Amino acid sequence: xxxxxxxxxxxxxxxxxxxxxxxxxxxxxxxxxxxxxxxxxxxxxxxxxxxxxxxxxxxxxxxxxxxxxxxxxxxxxxxxxxxxxxxxxxxxxxxxxxxxxxxxxxxxxxxxxxxxxxxxxxxxxxxxxxxxxxxxxxxxxxxxxxxxxxxxxxxxxxxxxxxxxxxxxxxxxxxxxxxxxxxxxxxxxxxxxxxxxxxxxx
Amino acid sequence: xxxxxxxxxxxxxxxxxxxxxxxxxxxxxxxxxxxxxxxxxxxxxxxxxxxxxxxxxxxxxxxxxxxxxxxxxxxxxxxxxxxxxxxxxxxxxxxxxxxxxxxxxxxxxxxxxxxxxxxxxxxxxxxxxxxxxxxxxxxxxxxxxxxxxxxxxxxxxxxxxxxxxxxxxxxxxxxxxxxxxxxxxxxxxxxxxxxxxxxxxx
Numbered sequence: 001x002x003x004x005x006x007x008x009x010x011x012x013x014x015x016x017x018x019x020x021x022x023x024x025x026x027x028x029x030x031x032x033x034x035x036x037x038x039x040x041x042x043x044x045x046x047x048x049x050x051x052x053x054x055x056x057x058x059x060x061x062x063x064x065x066x067x068x069x070x071x072x073x074x075x076x077x078x079x080x081x082x083x084x085x086x087x088x089x090x091x092x093x094x095x096x097x098x099x100x101x102x103x104x105x106x107x108x109x110x111x112x113x114x115x116x117x118x119x120x121x122x123x124x125x126x127x128x129x130x131x132x133x134x135x136x137x138x139x140x141x142x143x144x145x146x147x148x149x150x151x152x153x154x155x156x157x158x159x160x161x162x163x164x165x166x167x168x169x170x171x172x173x174x175x176x177x178x179x180x181x182x183x184x185x186x187x188x189x190x191x192x193x194x195x196x197x198x199x200x201x202x
Numbered sequence: 203x204x205x206x207x208x209x210x211x212x213x214x215x216x217x218x219x220x221x222x223x224x225x226x227x228x229x230x231x232x233x234x235x236x237x238x239x240x241x242x243x244x245x246x247x248x249x250x251x252x253x254x255x256x257x258x259x260x261x262x263x264x265x266x267x268x269x270x271x272x273x274x275x276x277x278x279x280x281x282x283x284x285x286x287x288x289x290x291x292x293x294x295x296x297x298x299x300x301x302x303x304x305x306x307x308x309x310x311x312x313x314x315x316x317x318x319x320x321x322x323x324x325x326x327x328x329x330x331x332x333x334x335x336x337x338x339x340x341x342x343x344x345x346x347x348x349x350x351x352x353x354x355x356x357x358x359x360x361x362x363x364x365x366x367x368x369x370x371x372x373x374x375x376x377x378x379x380x381x382x383x384x385x386x387x388x389x390x391x392x393x394x395x396x397x398x399x400x401x402x403x404x
Contacts, residue, residue: 121391123398123401123402126401127401127402130402153402153403156398156399156402156403157399157402157403159391159395159398159399160391160395160399162391163390163391164386164389164390164391165389165391165394165395165398166389167389177385177386177389179382180381180382180383180385180386181382181385181386181389183379183382183383183386184366184379184382184383184385184386184387185386187366187367187368187369187379187383188365188366189323189361189362189364189365189366189367192367193361193362193367196325196358196361196367197358197359197361197362199325199328199329200325200329200355200358200359201355201358201359
């Protein structure tokens with residue numbers, strides 16, 4: 001059964017370890033690739049075009065923006081960042097799953113344009129644990145920690161827009177849970193129903 | 203995280219090996235129990251009340267039917283069979299998952315009354331394999347085999363009403379896939395979102 005890939009979107013407040021989960025998930029699953037963003041910021045030493053980013057001029061980025069070529073975009077410190085829709089589409093058509101780690105704002109833009117994505121929100125086990133993880137950086141004042149915690153708690157309210165909530169207590173459990181979600185989604189009727197109908201009614 | 207159990211409904215045409223899958227799935231998962239049906243047919247030697255069936259008089263069954271006490275029911279050769287809603291509800295509230303193997307007609311009745319169930323349809327790998335499995339019984343005439351095959355193909359069209367389609371090529375793969383589905387469903391936002399919202403906004 002040759003099937004189109006799945007776009008997996010992962011969000012979660014800072015202090016949940018989502019980047020570690022994403023890295024581990026990619027390492028363990030050969031059929032999953034990280035999405036590559038486009039950006040207007042200057043290329044840095046050691047970075048590769050098409051690997052770290054697709055580097056675009058502001059003019060090209062703005063043009064592509066008008067053509068609705070991005071699944072989402074944002075401006076950060078005067079530079080644009082965006083997820084190129086054709087890159088994602090090509091990978092999915094080739095049967096690869098694409099993973100995108102992004103903030104809730106970006107995720108909601110994607111959901112609007114690509115509702116068939118699988119939206120996963122990572123949460124810490126508890127408020128205490130979240131506080132402990134933010135504190136453990138040890139580089140911030142009490143006010144900064146408090147501000148960070150509140151901003152994380154605000155972000156968590158957005159989980160209602162996602163499909164799944166994965167608690168990160170142990171990295172390997174969280175990774176295995178995302179693997180189970182991917183496995184289940186592949187055989188959802190929405191994704192595989194037509195294949196089976198045509199198999200048995202031809 | 204204390205969570206309500208999930209009602210899993212499994213259907214599929216004869217010749218897909220779904221009973222073997224169900225047996226294996228129950229054996230491997232202590233948190234899953236088979237649903238016990240109510241029936242008006244006479245108890246047979248060796249059967250136990252509340253284990254094989256809940257044995258009811260026709261009068262009691264009809265009364266319960268009026269009270270909407272069944273998630274589904276059917277009449278077979280003059281006897282009634284039904285799935286008692288309170289049995290299922292109690293198990294789910296206690297955090298047990300309940301598994302129900304049932305034909306598509308029963309499944310559709312349940313979906314109407316219990317849409318939050320997880321509806322899984324089992325298919326054989328191909329028409330040829332389905333034919334081979336039906337043939338292999340060796341007890342039927344060519345016409346009977348043909349009739350069975352057509353009835354199975356008709357039944358397969360109902361898969362669009364289900365949530366997932368699981369191919370049974372190897373029993374253990376199919377069982378593991380259903381385990382992944384259950385794992386994923388437990389962390390769906392629909393089932394776990396409110397828990398996490400209340401955890402982080404209290």
